[in-house]
Amino acid sequence: MTTPRAQVRQAPIPRILLPLAVLAFAFLALPLLGLLLTAPWGQMTSLLTSPTALEALRLSIATSLAAAAITVLLGVPLAWVLARRDFPGRTLVRGLVLIPLVLPPVVGGVTLLTAFGRRGLVGQYLYDWFGIQLPFSTAGVIMAEAFVALPFLVITVEGALRSLDGIYEDAARTLGARPTRILLRVTAPLIAPSLIAGTVLAWARALGEFGATLTFAGNFPGVTQTLPLAVYSALEVSRDEAIALSVILLAVSFTVLVALRGRLLGGRG
Numbered sequence: 477m478t479t480p481r482a483q484v485r486q487a488p489i490p491r492i493l494l495p496l497a498v499l500a501f502a503f504l505a506l507p508l509l510g511l512l513l514t515a516p517w518g519q520m521t522s523l524l525t526s527p528t529a530l531e532a533l534r535l536s537i538a539t540s541l542a543a544a545a546i547t548v549l550l551g552v553p554l555a556w557v558l559a560r561r562d563f564p565g566r567t568l569v570r571g572l573v574l575i576p577l578v579l580p581p582v583v584g585g586v587t588l589l590t591a592f593g594r595r596g597l598v599g600q601y602l603y604d605w606f607g608i609q610l611p612f613s614t615a616g617v618i619m620a621e622a623f624v625a626l627p628f629l630v631i632t633v634e635g636a637l638r639s640l641d642g643i644y645e646d647a648a649r650t651l652g653a654r655p656t657r658i659l660l661r662v663t664a665p666l667i668a669p670s671l672i673a674g675t676v677l678a679w680a681r682a683l684g685e686f687g688a689t690l691t692f693a694g695n696f697p698g699v700t701q702t703l704p705l706a707v708y709s710a711l712e713v714s715r716d717e718a719i720a721l722s723v724i725l726l727a728v729s730f731t732v733l734v735a736l737r738g739r740l741l742g743g744r745g
Contacts, residue, residue: 508726515723516716523720531698532706532721536683539614539702543621544679550622551629551678552671556659558630559637577627584624585691592619592692616693617700621682628681632674636667673736680732684725 489497516523523529558570576584592599592610602608610616644666648658664671686704693700695709703721710718 511719511722511726515719519716520720520723523714523717524724526717528697528701528706528710529717529721532701532703533724535614535617535698535700536702536704539617539621540679540682542618543625543682544675546618546622547626547629547678547682548671548675551626551674552633555630555633556637559634573630574627576624577631581624581685581687582691584688585620588616588620588623588688588692592616611692612694612696612700614693614699617689617702620688620692621685624685624688625678625682629674629678632670632677633667636670637663640666676732676736680729683728 524533554573558566558573579587589596589611591597592602594600594603594609594611599610602610610619640663644662645658648662653661683702684704685702686708689700689702690705690708695701695705697706701709703725707718707721707725710721
């Protein structure tokens, strides 16, 4: 018996769609193929083990993991509230939460400066009262990365919570389980695949962040220069090093997308 999934895959393709689909694929694939063909594979090891590359890689891993942890800590409660509570202005709140998805990254960096800069809405008090300066620091990198990555986790987890069958939660509630216990023992395991997918997407987005980081944290080697910023700097002095670092980021992005393809396509391969 043929499943509906197989029927969709074997559906006849209108003649006008096939050449356009091929053109779309070529448009996306050719630049990536060009990157791989021009990569200095013979020098890859030496380029990627240079002090600048290693320091940028170390900083990128550390800051992106920290940003991903922040997105989980803040994003899961926010997603739960948006999915499970009806309150005035919920649509507005969701819109504000998702704005970084479409906001130009440079503008995101500007907004962070207006809020957390030394004369920002909050930053002025952090600096005057505690001597804390977030811009142009490693903490600023983490903040910029978390700012652009948070919506990816929220939208993924909120979608999972909305589609979750509440029968198990209702059963636990009937048996006298408290809300916190239900969340930890029932809800969290049920949405675990989506939570993992959202976390990985947020981490990948944080790892590749450029515009907001450059604007809010600057480009200082060893302090704020992550891999994308190292690529930007390397273009001025060493095209081969820029391409080598770009290949690393491409490999990470491709691996994440392949690993999460089922989750991104609603369970389809």
